[in-house]
Amino acid sequence: ERLREVEWQPFKDACVAGFEAMMSAHLVISCLDPEHPATLSESVMRHLRTEIGFEGIIFSDDLDMKALADNYSAKEIARLGTQAGIDCFLACKDPSFLFEFFRELIHNAEEEKITHLALLESEKKLTHFRDKHIHPVQSWSTAKNIVGCAKHKNLSQEVDARYRANV
Secondary structure, eight states: OHIIIIISHHHHHHHHHTOOEEEOOSOBOTTTOSSSBGGGOHHHHHHHHHTSOOOSEEEEEETTSHHHHTTOOHHHHHHHHHHHTOSEEEOOSOHHHHHHHHHHHHHHHHTTSSOHHHHHHHHHHHHHHHHHHOOOSSOHHHHHHHHTSHHHHHHHHHHHHHHHHHO
16 A cells, blocks of 8 residues: 555656656565566566556666676576566666677567567557657768767677677
């Protein structure tokens, strides 16, 4: 009851205000799921979607944070997070974790542990959000020169080399 009246109230207010995206937290809400943090909890995310009525995008918090990284493998995070209903995962620090995580997402999709319908729904929400809110500051032809600068090319080559070394 306290959760409904106190902790969930800002989320309800956000829904009423028209928020289109929220970020999960890596905290345990023991009355809903004593085993998994919210990011990996199907029951917590279902509560957010059904009881609170949030229909937008759910971003994970950074998967490299200790609450997850110290307690779950990339494989477990990929499986549990997608089953919970996370639409977009953020992994901001460790490229080797990121590559392992992506491999697990692909494996889960191939094994249909992630339904194609769930993937399409997330993609639809993310594409709509992107098209509505993200606009290039300059024309694409000008942006192409910025994105293609030497610094970005070097970073791209470094990421590619690390990926190939880990495959």
